[in-house]
Amino acid sequence: MVPEDWLASININGPIVTKLAEKNPLLIANLSGNKSLGKNDLKALKKYAENIVELNLGNSNFNDTISSYLTSFKNLTKLQLQNTRITDKSMEVIGDLEHLESLNIYGTDITDLGLEKLTALNGLKTLYPWNSKITKEALDGFSSKHTGITVVSISEDLFTPSSLEPPSIIADTDFFKDSIEVTMDYFFKGVDLYYTLDGSEPDTTSTRYNEPIILTASTQLKAVSHKPGWELSPVKTVSFKKSNILPNSITLNNKPNEKYKGNGGNTLIDLKRGTSNFVDGNWIGYEGSSFAATLKLQKEELISTVSVGAFSSPEKWIFYPTGFKVWVSQDGNNFKLVHMEKLPTEKPNSDTKFQFFDLNIPPTKSTYVKVEVISQLKNPSWHPNPGGKSWLFVDEIVLN
Numbered sequence: 001m002v003p004e005d006w007l008a009s010i011n012i013n014g015p016i017v018t019k020l021a022e023k024n025p026l027l028i029a030n031l032s033g034n035k036s037l038g039k040n041d042l043k044a045l046k047k048y049a050e051n052i053v054e055l056n057l058g059n060s061n062f063n064d065t066i067s068s069y070l071t072s073f074k075n076l077t078k079l080q081l082q083n084t085r086i087t088d089k090s091m092e093v094i095g096d097l098e099h100l101e102s103l104n105i106y107g108t109d110i111t112d113l114g115l116e117k118l119t120a121l122n123g124l125k126t127l128y129p130w131n132s133k134i135t136k137e138a139l140d141g142f143s144s145k146h147t148g149i150t151v152v153s154i155s156e157d158l159f160t161p162s163s164l165e166p167p168s169i170i171a172d173t174d175f176f177k178d179s180i181e182v183t184m185d186y187f188f189k190g191v192d193l194y195y196t197l198d199g200s201e202p203d204t205t206s207t208r209y210n211e212p213i214i215l216t217a218s219t220q221l222k223a224v225s226h227k228p229g230w231e232l233s234p235v236k237t238v239s240f241k242k243s244n245i246l247p248n249s250i251t252l253n254n255k256p257n258e259k260y261k262g263n264g265g266n267t268l269i270d271l272k273r274g275t276s277n278f279v280d281g282n283w284i285g286y287e288g289s290s291f292a293a294t295l296k297l298q299k300e301e302l303i304s305t306v307s308v309g310a311f312s313s314p315e316k317w318i319f320y321p322t323g324f325k326v327w328v329s330q331d332g333n334n335f336k337l338v339h340m341e342k343l344p345t346e347k348p349n350s351d352t353k354f355q356f357f358d359l360n361i362p363p364t365k366s367t368y369v370k371v372e373v374i375s376q377l378k379n380p381s382w383h384p385n386p387g388g389k390s391w392l393f394v395d396e397i398v399l400n
Contacts, residue, residue, distance in 0.1 A: 001025050002048050009279050010044065012313060012352055017045070020053065028054040032080070035061050035168035035185060042069040044277065049073045058082040058104065059187045064089040075099050082106035082128065083187065088114035095120045104128040112138035119146075126150045164225045166236030167193045167209075175243045175271040175398070182213045182240065186225055195223040201235060218242045218307070218358075218400070239356055243271060245301045245399040247369075252284075253292040260285030260393070265293060267395065274395035276352050278311055278318065285318075288389030292325075292372040293397065296332065303328070304363040305400040306339070306371055311354040311393035312346065314383060318391040319346055323374035324359050328366035335370055338362060348382040356398070371397055 002025060010017050020026040029045055029052045031037060037060045045052065049072040058080040067090035070076075076097050081090075082104045091114035094103065100121050105114075110132045118124060127149055129139060143151050171182045184193050193209035196202045202224045209223070218241045225233035250265035262284045263270065274282035312320045323342040327335035339361040375392040379385050 002027060002051055006048065008316075009277065012277055012316065017052070025051055027052045028056075030056045031060055031062075032056045032058045033060060033165055033187060035170060037061050037066070039066045039069055040280070042066060042072070044280075046072045050075055052076065053099075054078040056080040057084060060084055062086065067093050070094065071096065073097070077123075078102040080104040081108060084108055086110065088117070090114075091117040094118070097121070099123055102126040102128075105132050107131045109133055115139070115142055118142075124149050126152060128152050164191065164227060164230050164233035166233045167191075167223050167225050169221060169223060169236055169238045171238075171240065173271065174239065174273045175241050176215070177242070177244050179214055179216045180240055182215060182221060182238075184209045184213075184223055190227060192226045193223055194226060195221060197221055203232060215240050216242075218356075241307060241356060241396075241398050242400060243398045245303065246298060247295040247399070248298045249296045250397075251294045251296075253294070254286075254289065256284040256291070257287050268293060268397045269295065271396070271398075273309065274311060274354065274393070276311075276313075276354065278313065278316070278393055283311060283393045283395050286375060286392045288375070288377055290373060290375045290377075290392065291394075292370060294332075294368060294370045295397065295399070297367050297369070297399075300330070300365055300367050301399070302363055302365050303369065303399055304361060306359045306361060306369065307356045307396075307398040307400070308359070308371065308373055308394060309354065309356050309396040309398075310373070311395070313352040314346065314379075315350050315352075316391070317379055317383075317385070317388065318393050319376055319379075320355075321357065321373045321392060321394075322376045324357065325372040325374070326359055326361055327370040328361075328364050329368040329370070330366065332368045335368070338364055345376050345380055348380075354395075356396075369399060 017027050017029050052073055053075055055076055063085035064087055070093050077099055087109045088111055095117040101123050106128050112135055115134050115138055168185045194202045194206040195209055196206050197219050199220050202222050204226050220239045222235050222237045224235055247269045250269050252265045262281050267284050272282050306326050310320050322345055326339035327337050329335040339359050376390055379388045379390050
C-alpha cells in the first residue's frame with residue numbers, strides 16, 4: 001500500500017494524488033493547469049509512479065523537455081495531455097506505455113508522424129486527437145487499420161472549465177536585482193485578468209492585465225480571472241523580492257533537523273523560493289527550537305531591510321515565527337542589536353501558506369548581519385496535538 005504520510009506530503013497544497021478507491025494501491029495523479037510544471041513535479045511522484053494508472057497533465061506547460069519522465073509511469077492506462085506543448089518527439093515515449101488504454105492529445109502540435117508512433121500501443125482503446133495537427137486523411141487511415149480504437153471527435157466545450165481558476169503568474173525567478181518582467185496567462189480565451197500590486201484584494205475594478213508588468217521594487221502581486229456570467233476566481237498571490245545585497249557566506253548557529261536540512265545554510269541565500277511542498281529541498285526545518293544565522297557580506301553595505309521567508313501548515317505542525325531579532329557587526333565579533341520584533345501566535349487555522357516577513361531596521365552600514373528567527377516551540381492549545389513540538393521552516397533571508 002502507498003503510505004499515508006507520502007500522500008499527505010504530495011497533497012500538502014491541495015489534492016494532486018488520490019486513490020482509485022479506498023484500500024486500493026492504485027492512484028490517480030492530477031497536475032492539470034500547472035503552468036510552472038517542471039521535472040521535479042514528476043520526479044516527486046517517481047517513488048510510487050508504478051501505482052499511478054491515471055495521469056492528467058492537461059492545460060499545463062508539459063512539453064518535450066520533460067516528457068522523458070513519463071517512462072517511470074509504466075502502468076498508466078489513461079493519459080491526458082490536452083492543450084500542452086508536446087510535439088511528435090514526446091510520442092516516442094508515449095509509444096512505450098504498453099498498458100495505455102486512453103490518450104488525449106487534443107489541441108497539441110502532434111502531426112501525422114506522431115500518430116504513426118501509436119501503432120505500438122496494442123492496448124489503446126480511445127484516442128482524442130481533435131484540434132491537433134493530424135490530418136483527416138491520416139486519422140481515417142489510422143481508424144481503418146485499428147478498428148478496436150475509438151477515435152473521438154469532440155468540441156472544445158468538453159475542456160471548458162466548470163469554474164474559473166486563478167490566472168498563471170509567470171516570471172523567470174521570484175528574486176531580482178534591478179527589475180523583473182512578469183506575465184500572466186489563462187488556459188482559455190474570453191477570460192479577463194485583473195491584478196493589484198499594493199497587497200489589496202483584486203476585483204474587476206482593479207488594473208486589467210494587457211501587457212507584461214515590470215517590477216522595480218519588492219512587490220506582492222495578486223490576480224484574479226473574470227468572465228461575464230461567472231463568479232470571480234480565487235485570488236492568486238505571488239511575492240517578488242528585490243535583492244541587491246548578496247551575502248558571501250552564511251553560518252547557522254544550530255543545525256536544522258536532519259530530514260529537512262536542504263543545502264544547509266546556503267538554502268537561505270540561494271535565491272530559490274521553497275514551494276508549498278515543504279519536502280522540496282528548498283526549506284530548512286527546526287523541530288521545537290528557534291535558530292539564528294550569521295551572514296557575511298561581500299563588502300560593507302548600507303542595510304535597511306531584512307526579509308525572512310517562512311512557511312506555515314498547522315496540520316503538519318508547522319507554524320510561522322513568533323518573532324525576530326537582528327544584529328549587525330563590522331568585524332564579525334562585536335554585534336549590535338538593531339531590531340527586535342514579536343508577532344502574535346497564529347489563530348486556529350488549517351491553511352497551507354508561506355510569506356516573507358520584512359524587518360525594517362535603521363539604515364546601517366555593516367559587513368555582518370545576524371538574524372534570529374524565533375519559534376513558538378510547541379503546538380498551541382487549539383491544535384489536535386497541543387503541546388507537541390512544533391516546526392519552524394525558513395527558505396530565504398534577503399537583505400536590502
